[in-house]
Amino acid sequence: xxLFLHQLRGEQRLYWRSxxxxxxxxxxxxxxxxxxxxxxxxxxxxxxxVKGSAYLLAGILGYGIASTAFAGLAIVLVLRRESGxxxxxxxxxxxxxxxxxxxxxxxxxxxxxEAAALILLARVLFDVHLPTEWFSLILALLLGSLAFxxxxxxxxxxxxxxxxxxxxxxxxxxxxxxxxxxxxxxxxYPRFLEVIADILPLTYFIRLMRDIVLRNETIWSNxxxxxxxxxxGIGGLLLAIRAFKWEPREG
Amino acid sequence: xxxxAVSVAGLHKSYGSYEALRGIDFDIAAGEVxxxxxxxxxxxxxxxxxxxxxxxxxxxxxxxxxxxxxxPGLDWRQRIGVVLQSSAMYQNLTVxxxxxxxxxxxxxxxxxxxxxxxxxxxxxxxxxxxxxxxGQKRRLDLGLGLIGDPEVLFLDEPTTxxxxxxxxxxxxxxxxxxxxxxxxxLTTHYLDEAESLSDRVAVLREGRIVALGxxxxxxxxxxxxxxxxxxxxxxxxxxxxxxxxxxxxxxxEALADxxxxxxLSVRRPSLEEIYLSLTEGEE
Numbered sequence: 293x294x295l296f297l298h299q300l301r302g303e304q305r306l307y308w309r310s311x312x313x314x315x316x317x318x319x320x321x322x323x324x325x326x327x328x329x330x331x332x333x334x335x336x337x338x339x340x341x342v343k344g345s346a347y348l349l350a351g352i353l354g355y356g357i358a359s360t361a362f363a364g365l366a367i368v369l370v371l372r373r374e375s376g377x378x379x380x381x382x383x384x385x386x387x388x389x390x391x392x393x394x395x396x397x398x399x400x401x402x403x404x405x406e407a408a409a410l411i412l413l414a415r416v417l418f419d420v421h422l423p424t425e426w427f428s429l430i431l432a433l434l435l436g437s438l439a440f441x442x443x444x445x446x447x448x449x450x451x452x453x454x455x456x457x458x459x460x461x462x463x464x465x466x467x468x469x470x471x472x473x474x475x476x477x478x479x480x481y482p483r484f485l486e487v488i489a490d491i492l493p494l495t496y497f498i499r500l501m502r503d504i505v506l507r508n509e510t511i512w513s514n515x516x517x518x519x520x521x522x523x524x525g526i527g528g529l530l531l532a533i534r535a536f537k538w539e540p541r542e543g
Numbered sequence: 544x545x546x547x548a549v550s551v552a553g554l555h556k557s558y559g560s561y562e563a564l565r566g567i568d569f570d571i572a573a574g575e576v577x578x579x580x581x582x583x584x585x586x587x588x589x590x591x592x593x594x595x596x597x598x599x600x601x602x603x604x605x606x607x608x609x610x611x612x613x614x615p616g617l618d619w620r621q622r623i624g625v626v627l628q629s630s631a632m633y634q635n636l637t638v639x640x641x642x643x644x645x646x647x648x649x650x651x652x653x654x655x656x657x658x659x660x661x662x663x664x665x666x667x668x669x670x671x672x673x674x675x676x677x678g679q680k681r682r683l684d685l686g687l688g689l690i691g692d693p694e695v696l697f698l699d700e701p702t703t704x705x706x707x708x709x710x711x712x713x714x715x716x717x718x719x720x721x722x723x724x725x726x727x728x729l730t731t732h733y734l735d736e737a738e739s740l741s742d743r744v745a746v747l748r749e750g751r752i753v754a755l756g757x758x759x760x761x762x763x764x765x766x767x768x769x770x771x772x773x774x775x776x777x778x779x780x781x782x783x784x785x786x787x788x789x790x791x792x793x794x795x796e797a798l799a800d801x802x803x804x805x806x807l808s809v810r811r812p813s814l815e816e817i818y819l820s821l822t823e824g825e826e
Contacts, residue, residue: 298647309635376631383595383625384691385618386648539597 296390303398310368317364318406321356325349325410326417328475333418339479342506345418347477350505353407353433354498355474360403361437363465365395366444367457374454378538388538392445400437407433411505428504428511435518436497439525443493446528449535468494493524546609548573548695548726549594554603556589563589565750567603571728573694576721578741579730585747587730588628591699594728595625608695621650624693624725628700630684634673638664638683641672642690649691662686662716678709685716695726702736714740768811772804 308314325348333345340347372378381391414420423429451460471478471485472494481489489495500517503509511518547570554567564586571577579587592598593605596612596619605612610619632641639655646652659668662682667675675683681701688696701717702710710733717740720727731737737744738758746754746761754761767782770790783789786809797804 295647298644302644302647305640306633306635376627376629377633379597380625380627380631380687382597383620383623383627384645384648385620385650 295386296394299386299390299394300398300401303394304401307398307402313364313368317360318402321352321359321406322409322413324355324475325352325413328352329414329418332476337477339477340502340506343418343420345414346420346506347502348475349410349414349418349420350501351474351476351498352410353501353505354436354472354494355469356406356410357403357433357436357440357497358465358469358474358494360406361399361440362444362447363461364402364444365399365441366447366451366461369395369445369448370451370457371454373448373537374457374540376540379540382538392536396438396441396445399441400434403437404433423505424508425504425510428509431511432497432500432504432518435525436500436521439493439497439521439528442525442528442532444528446531446535449531449537452541468492471495472498474498493521496520545573547571547606548575548608549577549728550604550606551590551594552604554590554593554605555601556586556593556598557601563750564593564600567747567750567752569745569752569755571726573726574724575742576717576727576729576740578737578744579728579747580732580734580737580744581730581747582732586750587732587747588699590747591697591728591730595623595697596620621691622694624688624691624696626684626688626696626698626701628703630680632672632680632683632687635671637669637671638675638686639668641683642686645687646690651692652690653692655690658686658690661689661719663712676709678705678712681705681709682713682716685713689720693725695728696720698727698729700730700732702731702733710736768809771806771808771810773806774804778806 329345329348333343333348335344336342337344337347369378382388411422415422447461447464451457469475471481471489472492473489474494478486478489478495496517500511500514500521503514503517504511549569549571551570552568554564555562556564567586567590569577579590581587589598593600594607594612596615599613608619608622610616612619633644636644638659642655642658646655659665662685664679664682664686667679672680672683685698685701688698698717702713705713714736717727717729721740729737729740741758743756744754744758744761745752767784768786770781770783770786770793772779772793781789781793790809793804
């Protein structure tokens with residue numbers, strides 16, 4: 293346990309020291325929220341009967357999880373693999389499961405701070421009411437960040453170079469965020485985009501956020517959404533175990 | 544005699560149809576500094592990475608501290624130190640933070656300050672890794688390999704790409720490790736490095752050991768001394784294992800004839816040439 297905490301502290305230091313990473317995965321969603329919230333925060337979302345900023349909060353909580361737990365983690369792990377840091381760690385007595393657990397928990401921790409910041413900003417800037425189902429919210433955020441972290445680690449197995457990592461990851465998580473309705477309501481999307489969105493885990497995570505944050509529902513009454521996110525997470529985990537590599541891809 | 548710290552017998556390894564190692568045998572005694580010398584592609588890194596537990600082998604028996612690196616016990620990694628061929632470190636940590644992070648992985652690490660001193664980075668203690676020069680990074684790398692106070696240390700080409708001053712500095716560090724009683728396996732393609740640091744050297748060529756012994760013994764396989772001078776506008780080269788006698792005869796003749804041996808030079812074979820004669824392929 294003390295080894296885990298030691299590594300977790302190291303991961304936290306590394307995260308906040310890397311300004312580019314902290315900016316794009318942590319600060320960027322916050323900026324997008326303020327920006328879009330200022331644009332249509334006061335509009336009414338007819339299909340949901342709530343105001344735009346509240347609706348946006350749920351979407352950006354989803355975008356944040358994709359950028360922090362999925363994209364950020366995947367990019368960092370590919371860079372560390374390609375630079376040989378993971379290989380070097382393998383020669384130390386640090387057990388691989390402890391290493392990965394610390395990397396994931398560190399990511400979850402960053403996302404937790406980000407989620408709290410988003411919820412507070414929504415309250416202060418756009419007068420969105422605070423969620424009432426806190427326990428459900430925390431459970432859902434935890435489930436989501438673990439599932440997306442597992443998917444992020446699985447993705448690293450398919451990225452061949454450090455230089456390509458941001459490009460590949462961005463090409464996946466930005467359209468995903470867009471299609472899943474992170475930035476606005478996906479109701480007006482053409483049919484074929486809706487079909488794609490209906491497969492994506494982020495769609496269901498954002499729906500879960502809307503249920504909990506906008507409608508004050510509990511996580512227990514939204515099993516189908518929980519099941520889809522969890523299934524993706526388990527699929528990601530199985531793939532991660534098979535595909536994750538410690539050594540740089542040669543050639 | 545106590546068991547060797549590292550022992551390798553009949554080691555074979557192929558990558559596809561390419562035979563990287565074709566039967567390697569050597570032992571390293573506890574406390575010994577052993578140099579694995581050879582050109583690029585000779586199989587040095589493959590050998591070391593098998594011993595470090597990174598690669599599987601096709602045949603042979605390998606033991607490091609009494610264990611098979613392919614199936615090490617839980618504590619085995621507490622007792623070995625690894626410095627890979629290319630330095631890999633967190634660029635945003637300082638020297639001291641990097642060492643402290645790695646120190647936390649070991650049950651009985653050396654003190655961070657002591658390691659900083661050992662690798663001569665006192666002035667860079669609080670500098671971020673990315674601001675260090677290549678040589679300083681490599682010395683920190685060495686420190687990271689050392690922080691767990693390992694019994695056996697693997698150094699894969701620790702000074703490749705260094706300028707001469709940085710190499711000297713790294714050599715000093717490695718010498719101080721030897722005085723701590725560490726068993727060290729060092730690979731290099733610099734002959735002078737192997738000679739000045741190692742107790743024994745194995746010369747590797749195309750997956751085989753072509754010579755093994757103390758550096759002084761290896762020089763015994765030296766090619767002949769060359770005596771050169773100019774005569775009638777052409778260069779004359781005399782190769783001999785008895786330079787004293789040949790030179791005496793040459794100069795005696797020249798004196799008797801009242802000639803000058805123009806451009807006279809006597810050259811002992813450099814270590815480089817000894818090495819090349821060992822590692823040259825059959826024509």
